[in-house]
Amino acid sequence: MVTTPRTLAFASATAVLLAASACTPQAQPAPMPTVSMACAKDSLPTQTPGTLTVATGEPAEAPWFVDDQPDNGKGFESAVAYAVAEQLGYARDDVTWTRVPSDAAVAPGPKTFDFGIDRYPMTEEHRQAVDFSAPYYLVRQAVVALESSKIADRRALTELRDARLGARTGTAGYQAITDLVRPKSEPRTYKSDDEAAKALRGGRIDGLVVDLPTAFDLTGGEIDDAVIVGQLPQVGSPEAFGLLLAKDSPLAGCVSAAVGQLASEGVLKQLEQQWLAQDAKAPELT
Template structure:
């Protein structure tokens, strides 16, 4: 068999995928190998030779992107995408962005991009139709409150123990309240997200615990007078975001290895701190 860049990439991908097969939305990322010699700009069979095509949805919302412009490198997911590209040997000018709706991206079938980034949650069901990289972000539960709430501006878990907190029943948010905050009063539980949100808006609870993407959506687009108090420590089986690729893509292993390298070097944590905690105002509660 003649060895070509494409077959070398397939072999590299297969080897690395063995190391990442345990990475699902129900588990912490496994230790990742460094990016190998086969995972280079010259050897990867991308959509356009020498270029990396990255997809995201329209609009590209903050804090994942800034000003709706993925190519500016600002925002958490834009920064992650460029960091992965750099690990694979692609300069910023080698990266091309394309807009693909989330539903189209996760649907089975060929893709006209190399990988997509758009808060795609890794799940076994989705992995029947598409590939995922190792997780680049594990979603935290987050406390939000009205600006007038007594817990707005608090920075420590201990400062929340006298608060009336609520969450949707059966969610990781409810678990976070009971396991981490341990308030003096039993947390209020609600059958649906809408009921929980109404309780917050009406002042029946001091704070609502939801996942971080929902917290951004509620405070920026749905509730004018709500603010993020902060992110809670990790608890339970967190939702994991991964880069999305075509099913059985020869790029999957190399992209996963690049994500793993960024994780091991602390780069992903640095980007979370910069774009989610500092720039987006979602600090970690200690």
């Protein structure tokens, strides 16, 4: 594979995000490319000259956005979009938002936006139709419990070892239980998310381990009185979210470099801490 500024930015940003997620003190972030003069605002071929058009879904869901208003800068993904815009030289007033359904955003063909942000997974299938920036988020696993559970207020991995934990078979959640928590009892496994959620509702397990986006869905109304106990340290090869661009977009390299710069400077980690760990009440378990 030929190495380009874009592929370097992608690989480096992935390394930085993984290093930031690691709990080992010796983990060091990889060197990052900086946003070049060629990526200056006046030289970028955006949909509207001088304006950065950003797409997201309808609705813009919490905690990735707040109050279904992506332009308020609140929520993790809204904050990331404005941080990328700033790296590229766009003031807040230079950013405009549009709503695009996810299936339309990932479909082949021209786009009505410069980049989209809506928890788009960077899958090989999607890459056949669209381009992605360097990843701005690597998905974490989280423990969900009922408010009445004995583990609802625990904050350390060692405090979960006497818990009955469950996860869907063959998922990163199951790996997180066996590799990180290492509970005294064998984890319960389920063939589907619905089956796992029923086990939690019925009290057959103390906690369910799922990816963080799913945890927010479960605690946001799918299961009454459910809470996120906390996020687990990164495990395995996590799913990555990237900014979505049209296939062969001339903006891809500059947008990737901007994301990479934010990763290198620790900004993405700070935004993750603020909007996901603190405001959305998904603390990190240690």
